[in-house]
Amino acid sequence: MTRRRIPLWMLFVALVVVPLAEIYVLIQVGQVIGAWWTIALLIADSVLGGWLIRREGARAWRALRSALESGRMPARELADGALIVFGGALMLSPGFVTDLLGILLILPLTRPVARRMLTTALSRRLLAAGVPPQGPAGRPHTAQGPGPVVRGDVVDD
Structure with a gap:
């Protein structure tokens, strides 16, 4: 099993760009x-x-x-919880930039956009890992093309 590494640009953004943006915004707000x-x-x-997270x-x-x-299956509910x-973790860090992003992830009006982005990213990762797409009942799709679908029940004797 190969382990996926975090891209270098993401680490750079998280460890350099975001803190610099936070300091800049704090100084600008403080001056005003x-x-x-x-x-x-x-x-x-x-x-x-804190109130919003609760x-x-x-x-x-x-x-x-x-x-x-x-x-x-509680897929939507699990994504919302995540x-x-x-968003709550972002709210814990001091600064206005991370707080704004955290609030956008927490608010019920803006969360569907983030949920869609999360679902797309996870789908891409699963497809890249070779996991087949799931059907409505959680079973992998096996049909190779268009054709008749016969629905039925399995009866064990």
């Missing part, structure tokens, strides 16, 4: 509204983020439980 107001805004942002996390948990109780956790 002052240092103490900037700190107060960061604290208010953290409080708002609210959306509870909503995602209820949706996950409902999907499991109804017997359907996005809320990742």
Whole structure:
């Protein structure tokens, strides 16, 4: 089994570009509204983020439980939960840039866009790894082309 490595450009962005952007934005905001107001805004942002994470996390948990109780695959609910956790982690780091990205991942209005991007990225990775696409019941597609589909049940004697 080969292990996928994180691309070098992603590490560069995460470890160099994002911190520099955070420092730049903090300095710019501090120059406009002052240092103490900037700190107060960061604290208010953290409080708002904590409340939002708690609210959306509870909503995602209820949706996950409902999907499991109804017997359907909770793919959407799991993706939402992962996005809320990742958004919450971004909210924990001080700064306005990561907080903005975290809020976009947490808000129910903007989360579907992030969910679509996450689904596309995961699908590409699975296809690249050779995992066949799944049918509606979680079974791999085996048909090679268009043709009649015979639906039926398997009866064991």
